[in-house]
Structure formats: C-alpha cells, structure tokens
Amino acid sequence: MPNTPWSATSDNLDQDCHNWSGGLRFRPSRLEVPESEEAVAALVRTAARQGRCIRPVGSAHSSSEIYLTDDILVSLAKIRGLGDHDAQRHRATVGAGSQLTELSKELQAAGMTLSNFGDVATQTVGGAIGTGTHGSGRNSPNLSMMLVGGRLVTAEGEIRALGFDEEPDLLRALRVSFGTLGILTWATLELEPLHDLHRQEWCLGFEPCMEALDRLSRENRNFDFYWYPRSDEVKIRCLNTPGEEKDYGAFARLAKDETGPPHAVIPQHSDLPHRFEEMEYSITAEAGTECLGKLRARIKERWRRWVGWRLLYRYIKADDSWLSEAYGRDSVSISLHQNATLPYWDFFLDLEPIMRDHGGRPHWAKKHSLRAAELKSLYPMWDRFLALRQEMDPHGRFLTPYLRRLLGC
Ligand SMILES: Cc1cc2nc3c(=O)[nH]c(=O)nc-3n(C[C@H](O)[C@H](O)[C@H](O)COP(=O)(O)OP(=O)(O)OC[C@H]3O[C@@H](n4cnc5c(N)ncnc54)[C@H](O)[C@@H]3O)c2cc1C
16 A cells, blocks of 8 residues: 555554554554455445445545544555546546545646645545545635535445536535545546646745735735744745736745646645644634634744744635535635654644634644534534434444544544
C-alpha cells in the first residue's frame, strides 16, 4: 500500500497501525486490501453475516478517530487510477483509493485537472471527499463538491450506482460522510480542463495584511495566509491564471514565484519533516477577522513562547453538502498546529472556545472536542443525515464507538 503509514497486512498484523502524525494507534482485527469492487462487496456481506464492523481507510492522514477500529479495516489501495473519462465534458470516474498525487498525473495526461487541492496531495480520493478536505479561495468549494456520481458498496454488500442528477439528496449527504453511508469504490468527478496557475507568495506585516484582506481575498483565484506568532508577520499565498495576477510589491516582499499545473503549484508539502497535530474550525467569512483577532491576542498573551507554529487562514465557498463545514455559508477556516511530539491539547482546548463562540464548525478529520449534542446545533441538515444513515445502515455496520458518540446514534 504505497504511502499509507503502515505496511501491515492481515497476515502480519502484529504491530499497531498509526495515522500520519503517529498520534493515533490502533490494532484492527483484520486489515483487508481487496483487489476489486466485487471483493469489497463480498467483505461487507461477510461482515454483515458475522455482525462485525467494517471501516474504510485511505492514506490515514486524519487525526480524528474517524477510521479507527478494532474490527475490520479495509483499504481501497488497489482500487485506483483513471477509469472512464470524457475530456470534452471534464468528467472522470476514478478509483476511490487513488492518491491525489498519482491521479493528478493521469488526469494531466488526459488534459484535465482537479479544480483545487489542500496543502498536500497525499490523500486518497475517498478520504479527501469523505472529510470535506479543502484548499482556499472565495470561489473554491471543498473537494467533495467535485463528486457527481460513482459507485458505493452499501451496508448489505450491494453495489449501488450513484448520480447527482438521479439522487441529488443522496449525493448531498454522501459527499461529506466519512464512510458512514457506505464504501465509495469509484468516484465520478467534475473536473477542469488542464491549465496553469501562477503562484506568488508575499511577506508583509499583520496590520497591512488585515487592511487589504478583503481586496486580497477577492482579487485572487486562490488566496490564504499564514500568520507567524513569533514575528507577527504574515505570508500570503496567491494563485491566479497567468496574466491575471496582481503586483503587491508596494507593500509586500515577493518570497516565491512559480507557474505550473494546479497539482504542481497548489499542494506545497510532499514530505513534511515535522509531524504535527492540527485543530481547524470554519466560521462565516464575515466573522473571520474578529475571531482571528481574538485568537491572535490569546496566542500572543499565553502561547507564543510554547507554540512556534504558524496559524493558517483560508477561504471556502459555501456549498450544500449536508455535513460540510461550509454548508450554507461562505466560510473561512482557521487552523492551529503543534508538533505531534509535544503536548498540544492544552493549547487547542484554550483556543477552541473562541472559535466555537464564533459559530465554528470543526474539520471532521482534525482534532476537536465536540460530540453529537453540540454538532447537531451547527448543522441544519443533521437530523436528515442521521435518518438517511439509519435507513442505509440500520445495523451500524460502518459505525464504531467513536462514530456513535460523534453522531449520537
Ligand atoms: C499533512 C496534512 C495536510 C493536510 N492538509 C489539508 C488541507 O490542506 N485541507 C484539508 O481540508 N485537510 C487537510 N488535511 C486533512 C486530510 O485532507 C484529511 O485527513 C483526509 O481525510 C485525508 O485523506 P486520507 O486518504 O488520508 O483519508 P483517511 O484519513 O484515511 O480517511 C478519512 C475518512 O474517510 C473515510 N474513507 C476513506 N476512504 C473511503 C472510501 N473509499 N469510502 C468511504 N469512506 C472512505 C475513512 O473511513 C475516514 O472516515 C491534511 C492532513 C495532513 C496530515
């Protein structure tokens, strides 16, 4: 299984599995890597007969417990690559186990690209879609909005074809459902024709960045920034169609300038030397700077000596996926980081209430302390999602104790 953080199989599962950061360790009773969609379906049927739990996993980059199980863990690593595609309509059906890095190269050869990426492209299609992974841009929704169809192995072990046009509500629920409605085997994605982006990074002071923030976020295709607590400086990251970029030389210093296809210039970190833990909340775009101001003040007052990590501020376009962080509202996300080997919970738990006070919704794949009662009030479609989940998986084949607590079922 390339690029997953463990190499165990069912035959040599004699050590704990762990996630990317190393902070989560667990030992499934079996790790399965089926060769085909039919084999995934057969696994689920057997699990159903035996009354067992089955969890899909991608590259194990999530640092919340959403795939942890002591029962059956199934990797889609062998269901990968570019399937049927239509470069004229910019649509492709791809294996849900495909890693975005590899998949992007296949799409490039076919003249297409994903419209956006996160900071890395080591996620799988199934994992990135299932958690609402996002990049940044006022007009860029999260990656799961690319899902317009595909194939799902249901809790009964049947293979169900999916299409947004035929069942829009199922797709709205499925896009961000972290494997609780079924196992996605093939994903049909709405893509873009291959194009280049010009990436420029500029360094400037915090105050000048805040003064220009609204304009900066509107005049760049993709825009986000890092705030560095120790220097109180900011690095803005701007990506545009070549020729449409702006010159910020009057108030900022150019730190990076490169052009290439989206997969080459949006994800910036392929092999991060330091493993970190992360807490991220999304709040409305309007509340973003006020929330940031309070976080900055608290970090300067209490944490600057202990936490050297930068804070990341990004934009996510509103969408209609029921459990998406950006459901129904243009959002900004604020991410906090700390070394995975250092204590991080005190830092996160001190700052989490500030983001919650601003109506924050936590990233499903990252650290947070919320459970069903608090989450329900943040998601207008929560009850509909739970009703659909109950209908699709009445015996909780895809649920673990953590997911039962998270969802309240
Ligand atoms: C270094 C790093 C950088 C990151 N950068 C960003 C970023 O820029 N933006 C952002 O939003 N997030 C980011 N993340 C979070 C990351 O995108 C998510 O954790 C994502 O889910 C990881 O994909 P994965 O393939 O590792 O999925 P996993 O972590 O393995 O799984 C995630 C969830 O998806 C489910 N799942 C996996 N495959 C399937 C399938 N085939 N069918 C159904 N369910 C499935 C799993 O059960 C689990 O619930 C980052 C994480 C790391 C470690």
